[in-house]
Amino acid sequence: MPLTFNIRHLEEKEALLRGDLAVADLELEGCDELIHARQPLRYDLRAERIGQAILVQGRLEMVVDCECARCLKPFHHSVVLDPWTAHLPLDGPEAVPIKDDLADLTPFLREDILLEYPQHPLCGTDCGGLPNRTNEKKATGAGRTEASSAWSELNKLKF
């Protein structure tokens, strides 16, 4: 079930929206290969009608499973949007789609959660990366030695 609310209910008073949104409704899987959304989105929102628009404000939180971009270690990351605000016009080109008096918040939630995804997920700021990275460095060092010996071979040839 997407997160919808009845805009008619807002004519008299504000509406409180609180609960969990199933992650399948957000269609986040496949958006980022290092981040996997498997837990529901928790929302605690207040919607009110202001003129020809609906203002939604509150808090969003979702725990996602990440893979460290350096060492590939799995870890949890909490995506928190507090405060989260959405301004939904009821008319004009940007108007929020309304079906049977129901406005759907799901696309707005999806977009803003994606923007809050870590760009470069790391298990810790001091993550040293994969152990074999050190070996790569050593290999590069060995390569340099070989290169310099190759130069000395060339010098020998010149003489």
Ligand SMILES: [Zn+2]
């Ligand atoms: Zn790491």
